Amino acid sequence: MDAACSPPAPPALPPATHLLYLHGFRSSPRSFKAQRLAAHLAVHHPQVHWACPQLPASPAAAWALIETTVAGWPADTAAVVGSSLGGFYATRLAAQRGFRAVLINPAVDPARDLARHIGEHPAWHDPAQRIFFRPEYVEELRALATGALPHPGRVLLIAATGDEVLDWREMVARYPGSRHHVVPGSDHGLSDFDAHLPALLAHLGLACGDLAKVCQAG
DSSP: OOOEEESOOOSOOOOOSEEEEEOOTTOOTTOHHHHHHHHHHHHHOTTSEEEOOOOOSSHHHHHHHHHHHHTTOOTTTEEEEEETHHHHHHHHHHHHHOOEEEEESOOSOHHHHHGGGOEEEEOSSOTTSEEEEOTHHHHHHHHTOOOSOSOGGGEEEEEETTOSSSOHHHHHHHOTTSEEEEESSOOTTOTTHHHHHHHHHHHTTOOOOOHHHHHHHO
16 A cells, blocks of 8 residues: 655745754664665765764753754755654754754654663664663653644654554654655554655655665665
8 A cells, every 4th residue: 555645745945955864762874764865865966965963862962963963054955854763853953943854753752752761772783882871861852842843844754554663643643734654554664765765855855866776776
């Protein structure tokens, strides 16, 4: 079954010139979605300024790094893609700076969800590296929570009904007025990411190009 999109796209903005990717909890810039997107931009949109920083475990430190990374970026042509916890940060960035945003299975209430994960964890892409989620990080997440978005039409939500970590219905309810690209099945990591890359790129005002070529090259 194809993904369902609603409501219609907002009035067109200029194509994105700057793009920030924010990874999820225990993830890194080595995320396959980040690498797929970076590879596509390098081939088809090399003019787009790309940033994908390694976010610290501390939400306050992560937010400070995000603000530093996008300092001076133009609001009308800057965009952010956030996955899971990165989607929570991307929501705040969209609210504060008016950036276009693509949220992939975003964490709606990470303070609630991650309170169960206080302690030490292996990093997804390097099990030898350890991440320690401290109790005070829960309060840092609460401090970063964002209310209603001032420009909901600038947000595209990609929510998988097969997400085994977060509830896609909670995601849809969190973003009224935004575009909802609901993916039947799939999973939290959106392992069929390539199938949804055209919707992501369209939201950013970027042509899809030859996705098959990028996939084969990857």
